[in-house]
Amino acid sequence: MEENKNNQVKTVAENAQQGGQNGGGAHGGRHRRRKHKNGNGGQAQNQGQNAQQNGQNAVRDSQNQAQAQNQAQNQNGNGNQGNKKNKNKQKQKNQNNQNNAKDSNKQNSKNNANKQEENRKDTYVYTLDGNLYINLTNKCSNACDFCVRNERTSYYGNYLWLRQGDPTVEKVIAAANGFGDLSRFKEVVFCGFGEPTYKVAEIVALCDHFHEKGLKTRLNTNGQGNLINKRDITPDLKNKIDFVNISLNASCVEKYQPICRSQYGEAGFAGMIDFAKLCRKNGIACRFSIVDCIGEDEVEACKRLAESIRIPLYVRKYITDS
16 A cells, blocks of 8 residues: 555656646747747746646655655554553453452451451350250360361350350359250260369369259269369269279270370370279269270170270261261
8 A cells, every 4th residue: 555655656746747847848949939029938837837836746745645654653552562461451340349359258258257257256155965064174184096176166066165264153054044044954074175074163063053953964984083182082983973984095004195195295194094993992873985986896805805894885986077
């Protein structure tokens, strides 16, 4: 297209130049016609000059027109590039806004969850399988591999981690009264996210309260209460706790300590066996319990140990989800 414009300009210029030459021929004839009064030589010369001037003007006009068109095309191109850049900027801005909105929503959800966690009340009493459970402490002398509190924030929907400290007897009774008529429960079980025998005095007082309500009481323990309290606590539990469940977990100390990791070391296993013997001696009904995931050979070895000291053994299923 640009080449056609240049050819047009060239043609106009050549025509103009030819016109000028023709005017020059007329100028040459001027001498021959000077003697005539009304000669046309001067007029022809002027016409040639005018034609030449017109040709030059036409060249300039064509050049100016071509330059204007090029400028317009460049402006259009720059405009398109500008529009494209603006669109890309707007697209990036929209994407940034969306990302910021997502981050804000995530942060708000996290803040709401933290706020709910902060506002959540500690659980001192909860129900499970028709029983009333008492969560007295989170302290424990063991760190068992298979403990249900490992990597759990709740137990069957009950948040048992205590953030406000261990409850008083009065707080436990108030929480229990929130469940209405307590006679519908089979028994009261002292068991939570910790070892209950850290709170012997509270256990004794609560047993008196619940016995008055006509409820049976049970203690789930790791059997290290005498080590924890540095004395024999079985006389305190007599006539207070109706049944004691002792977590045996292994048939010997060599197998017990690697999976239960008692803070008392190997003395933890021996202390647990002595506690079971003292419960039987003081007339407190008790049993050992193990989880079924320890293997058939170990289950059989635990049975032989329990029989040797005349303590019943209960094999329970391992809780995989709560």
